[in-house]
Amino acid sequence: MTLLKTAAFGALATCVLATAAWSDTRITYKSAKTGSSYYQMAVQISEAMKAGSEGAISVTVEESQGSVQNVMEVRARGGDYVFTTPPALVGLAQGGKAMFEGKRDPSFDTIQALFPIPSLTMHFVMSDASKTTNFAQMEGKTVLLGSGSFGAREGAKYIKLFGLSDKVTVADSELSNAVNALKNGQIDGFVTAGSYPAPNVIEAAASTGVTVLSLNPDQIAQSKRTELVIPAGTYAGQDDDITTTSLPVVAYTTAKMDDDTAYQLTKTYWETKSDMVGTAKWWDGVSLDMLANITTQIHPGAVRYYKEIGATLSDAHM
Template identity: 75%
Template sequence: MIGAFAVGAMLAVPAAAETRVTYKSAKAGTSYYQMGVQIAEAMKAGSGGDIIVTVEEGQGSVQNVMEVRARGGDYVFTTPPVLVGLAQGGKAMFEGKGDPAFDEIRALFPIPSLTMHFVMSADSGATGLADLEGKTILLGKGSFGATEGEKYLKLFGLEGKVNIADAELSNAVAALKNGQIDGFVTAGSWPAPNVVEAAASAGVTVLSLNDEQIAETKRTRLVIPAGTYAGQDQDITTTSLPVVAYTTTKMEDETAYQLTKTFWESKAAMAESAAWWGGVDAAMMGNITGKLHPGAVRYYQEAGVALTADQM
């Protein structure tokens, strides 16, 4: 299922045919935008040029879902499965904005999850969340990691007991090295570039959460293997928010099939140039809580990947 790049044209159509797809993910400059670029390159190479993906800058996962209402069968977008469920139920940020188009959203394949990192300087002596008390932490502003970090401080009785640094997350590594902060919170794919830099240049401890804490967050458990970051000799157990590539029933089955097949057959090669793809495997299919596109279902059945009744 997860092999090297496919060789030659893969679409069951004449060589002159070309399928064009728009892939909408995140803001330019983010790791998720870069993933989109990598997927586009992999699709072109893996399909022998028959699948051409145009990467479009996104303004956030909610907006990606909202655009389903006006898009056609060439639209692929990324968002957490939980937002698809909220859109289809007309709840939370989708209240009063329901649309029949949301019911036609279908999943293709998982991409790296948004993974929480509580990064503490070695000098801080912190080994668990309780050790954040009295420390100066940089959360950043406006990001999923910042919002989630604030939520955890409240959840675990640390609100008002932690000094929150007034700075942007982009300054986190420099501030940590200079001793201005004891740690920072960040969320993204792993290995996270800012955590790699901090571990290599400053020496850090990335905190683990226990199973009881993870259950309280109501997020998905994720293990970052030992050796991912410099000085990390044990697995890190943390929380994550799954992210999935979606389309709608407007997409032709054959196109969805080829996109899904080419993704998995290209994943190993993508992981050679970007380590975050190494954490994506068939087990992550369990994070997809809604229906898969029929074309994707065809691929998974051929590949022997077990699907749930709700995904069919």
């Protein structure tokens, strides 16, 4: 065999082996409760991975009771495990703090990021009839927060931070009733957190007319959350950008996942994101700039892809 033929054969063999490494890749993706927007996102990612890899990557979506459970399961999972959680929670797990106090495990140190997904975005939604365009004007108004959710807890926190605790009436009802209650004039506004555009805000804006309040720089600093801008035109009647806060959410795996699989998952995600926008507009809110929200290591396989496309990475990501 000539040297040229040997080199060609070697290159072909390498290509075949590389393809085989992920040609029948099975992934378990653990996200959120069935029926939630994040479970819907997981299903969309599963479908996008299948289409983008021409069937080579198969993603099974598992229901989850929440981000803490997702992180805790790292202890017993293998290299095929992908899960979603806020970056801050990974830091708490690795430090054995808060809800992870006394539960620290060495496997938490192996957690590595793949890619950002839509953030939990705070919406303070006030009816046009309430004539409320800033937080000070919420005084004397009735607002629905719901209960038990991140949005409800965060909304209550902001009301207290901004000096409105004794000035705002909190309606005793579930968030699922918010739009109807707003239409009927039973409440002046509601607070919700979810990826934007949020379905309940879309409905309220189209049927009643609403103002989604912006936070000023001081209020954002007080919240200790990540600033996020909802572009003008996202909701009916919204002529200006909305400056609000968010809780970033990221898809993670662990060092147990091989580099080729992490590379292919990350590459396929970004290359099919535009297709997912056609299914749900919340994917429009995801950009490479959101890599800055990742505060811990990114999987080396994903880093390879980000370097290929010239994405900005920090020292903490390596």
